[in-house]
Amino acid sequence: MKVISLCPSNTEIMEFLGLTHLLVGVDDFSDWPESVKSLPQLGPDLSINLDLVEELQPDLVLASLSVPGMEKNVEGLEERNIPYIILNPQSLTDIENDLIKTANALNMPERGQEAAEQFRNRLENIKQKGASASWKPKLYWEWWPKPVFTPGRINWLTEVSEAAGAENLFKDVELASVQTDWDDVKSRKPDYICVAWVGVRKQKVKKELIINRPGWEELEAVKNDRILILEEELYCRPSPRLLDGLEKLQHLLHN
Structure with a gap:
């Protein structure tokens, strides 16, 4: 094939x-x-x-x-x-199903079932750890800075946040992607700022660009240096690699 x-x-x-x-x-x-x-x-x-x-x-x-x-x-x-x-x-369920769908299309159904089961078991293990977290911080995810885009409820990063023992700051918005502004983000008082700009390598994102936004010096996330510059390839692509990103996030938040 x-x-x-x-x-x-x-x-x-x-x-x-x-x-x-x-x-x-x-x-x-x-x-x-x-x-x-x-x-x-x-x-x-x-x-x-x-x-x-x-x-x-x-x-x-x-x-x-x-x-x-x-x-x-x-x-x-x-x-x-x-x-x-x-x-x-x-x-995340769609990703699991896509492993099955792709393997079926290639006439290798067993591979799909096996990969889906591994994915599901790994996710369950991570979720169990996340459920025992004593603090569930609010995460502001930034996909793009100008205009500001962040994931809403209908997005894998809402699930990733919850599985890690946290919550997506914009989970109340019934959209996959929300266009907002810095004042709205500030008013929601995130505990962490998670920056993963789509298509931009982590090394090119400068923390000072985040800190120097008007009024953001008042945010607890900025005062306590809870700004995570993350690998966009582990958070912005809907593939099983999201579990690598999830494990990393859980470690950063709770260890």
């Missing part, structure tokens, strides 16, 4: 299934595991070069609708009669 992945989270699903060796091409942003960097790159996830996809003659393309604008990739695959499935997980 020859498989192509059109976004990083799909590529990571293949790795968790132990099927990375089937990949013959990936989008430009797929960077884990390291071995995929040597594969043909097919363009950024919002504008995949479908001519290159067709040339590689895949048996299956793992498409996505996780970012607005990806629809045109799916339309292009449809027009060219290239076989594909769409993965668009919004929750």
